[in-house]
Amino acid sequence: MSKQQVSFFWFRRDLRLEDNVGLFHALKSKYTVIPLFIFDDAILDSLPYNDPRVGFIYENLSKINTQLLKIESALLVKKGKTLAVWELLLTEFDIKEVFFNKDYEPYAIKRDSAICELLETNNAIPFSFKDQVIFEEKEITKADGLPYTVYTPFKNKWLEKYKSMAPVLEYDATDVFSNFHKCDFVFPSLEQIGFEKSPIKVKPHNLKFIANYQDIRDFPALDQTSYLSPHLRFG
Template identity: 80%
Template structure:
């Protein structure tokens, strides 16, 4: 019996049917399109069984599957080592073409290279597309072709290029839905994948506060952020629709989206930043790396209310307000002299919106070791940050229930910690 001739569209960080570049291109194929998602054991094996992000992925895929069922199709969901899954798919189907959107993280690049080699050996044509960013790889570069390592000139070039083509094209995938493969695959439960529901949930994104974003974004008690970051991370929203909309709404909000692409370009161009300082001159810093101090930071029991509220919010919800992220990161690196990689790994475990490029970029920014980072002698004072951005203690009381009962003493005195940090950095920076 001959195998079915099909094209496959492989979902990854683009969990939506609307305005999806790779999917739009796949649906132009002369073969019917099997939509595929692979739960990758290489990633899943290191996660707790109630990881909220896996639950969010599963929920997002379930919505896609429901949409597909309405047109007589469905989503093929597999689990295993990605390479092994593709080997089995090539045995089951006569796969003529494979379409997917690019991912710029080191593991993803390595994985995709291996899969493309496998497809080529099978005489299957692979096509990859830019989808999760407006500009990728080397599209925004200096006159000499080298990548930008300072944000402001990157942003200026980004805006110049965007304005020359604004609005960027959005893709009408819905007009080609009839080209999906007609099938009825069984959609697995979360338990069948080996996971369970988490009490932590990803919130719906909300853009109603964007008009005055610059006035409210630094005040965590207001809780008026967009909650977009997990949706951007997993592609349940289109960055093209978002940028085309934000361009006319708020420059400061748009700048945050450009920061996201700046850090993605840094990760793509300098993959060493995943584990190493961007500025190698900082490799000589003598970190304290005290494990007990780190545990107190993780549990939100440092005695600094702004730090502790942020860490408790993270531990309970998977979110942390952006202003507070800067305070807790600076505290770990500067007050406790614990290297940024420890904090980055903890955030990677806990954040619903964990995105390697932004997480590494922001941690190195706070530590002073990254590109365009805060200078090493800039040490946030958590008490001043609290007075400026949570003067009435509303945010702090929300997350520290015992705050009014006489909160504990700070684990380290600010002036001493600041002096120690500056002296340690100064002595450790390699000439």
């Protein structure tokens, strides 16, 4: 019996269903979309068993899965070496397309290159998108095309280009959520992934102090930061 042809959207540093560029394009494709997250052993193996970052990721994945259950879909969560996970998925599903948002760190670039080669070898087309940044590395350069090595000129060029660019689009895919694959994948517990709940909790982000940054930035004892960092880090 032939397997149903599907697309995959691979969550990485973009843990949200709203305003997600790669997910938007995935849901506009001709195949139903299986949402995937991989807990990567290459990253996890060096972390303590109660690492708060893993707990934060897990909590956000759980929220995504809860949203998906309301539309009779579910998040497929895997753990292992990323290449091996994709090799297995290619045997379990007839994967035609894989969508993901770009990551710019050295390990991620090397990993994604290997995954794309594997997908193409198996007749699955990878599609990558700019999502987590306003400008990519080659979009802000000196006049000679080389990257900046001094921050202030880079900042000035960044602001100049930002002020002249078109408004940033918001990618609302709610009208095509029906294109998520109907499935009932079992969402694992944190313990099944090999971790435990951390006593350290990531606080909700709070934007009310940002307008006062100039006045309070030199007083680190004040609890008046935005707590945006982990939310920006993991999308």
